[in-house]
Amino acid sequence: MTRLPEIGVSLISLASLAVLVASSAAAQQDLAKQPPGLAAVPVCLNNKGETVEFSNTGGGRAGLAAGMAIRDGNGNPVVMRSNYSTAPIEFQQFIDRHECAHHQTGDVDRPHPPRNGLEHLMNESISDCVAIRRLRDEEGFGKSSFEKVAAALRTDMAKIGFPESSIASRIRNLSGCFENPASARDLVGQVLGQRDLPQQ
Numbered sequence: 001m002t003r004l005p006e007i008g009v010s011l012i013s014l015a016s017l018a019v020l021v022a023s024s025a026a027a028q029q030d031l032a033k034q035p036p037g038l039a040a041v042p043v044c045l046n047n048k049g050e051t052v053e054f055s056n057t058g059g060g061r062a063g064l065a066a067g068m069a070i071r072d073g074n075g076n077p078v079v080m081r082s083n084y085s086t087a088p089i090e091f092q093q094f095i096d097r098h099e100c101a102h103h104q105t106g107d108v109d110r111p112h113p114p115r116n117g118l119e120h121l122m123n124e125s126i127s128d129c130v131a132i133r134r135l136r137d138e139e140g141f142g143k144s145s146f147e148k149v150a151a152a153l154r155t156d157m158a159k160i161g162f163p164e165s166s167i168a169s170r171i172r173n174l175s176g177c178f179e180n181p182a183s184a185r186d187l188v189g190q191v192l193g194q195r196d197l198p199q200q
């Protein structure tokens with residue numbers, strides 16, 4: 001596995017990414033009421049200081065919780081949540097923060113790197129790392145909550161058909177980030193610095 005010590009994350013293998021990115025762009029905004037069984041949305045600001053809104057959608061693959069970080073038709077930064085009610089709360093919380101991290105690091109406003117290329121894989125590893133550290137430091141996630149996230153990730157990736165090597169690699173990265181005492185904020189700051197992007 002390639003190590004990139006300057007930002008403290010390791011690359012995950014090629015095929016392990018699509019689980020968190022499938023969704024329907026033609027979804028309905030539904031911020032007024034939080035349906036039962038859905039995690040409370042986290043505070044999320046992008047690197048320009050804009051507030052990121054979360055929206056529950058009916059799109060995406062049935063039975064598979066997923067999120068997507070985009071700017072909507074009005075140019076506002078949003079996270080689209082699909083099929084969240086099918087997932088454990090801990091995994092919903094993880095997906096929210098993973099997608100938020102794509103806004104925090106400026107991924108959403110940068111040209112999308114080639115799908116499954118090295119840069120794309122690195123962005124996914126970084127978002128995973130930011131997400132699990134936020135859960136640890138802001139939500140008090142310990143080992144048992146971490147294991148719930150890892151188990152849900154494993155189940156969904158296996159459902160999609162990822163090989164065990166991809167699943168194990170992604171969870172290994174996640175575990176390394178969880179064990180590393182550096183904060184999500186540290187990592188976001190390092191990434192923004194490397195990209196010469198503004199920080200809030």
Ligand SMILES: [Zn+2]
Nearest residue numbers: 020021124127
């Ligand atoms: Zn992602």
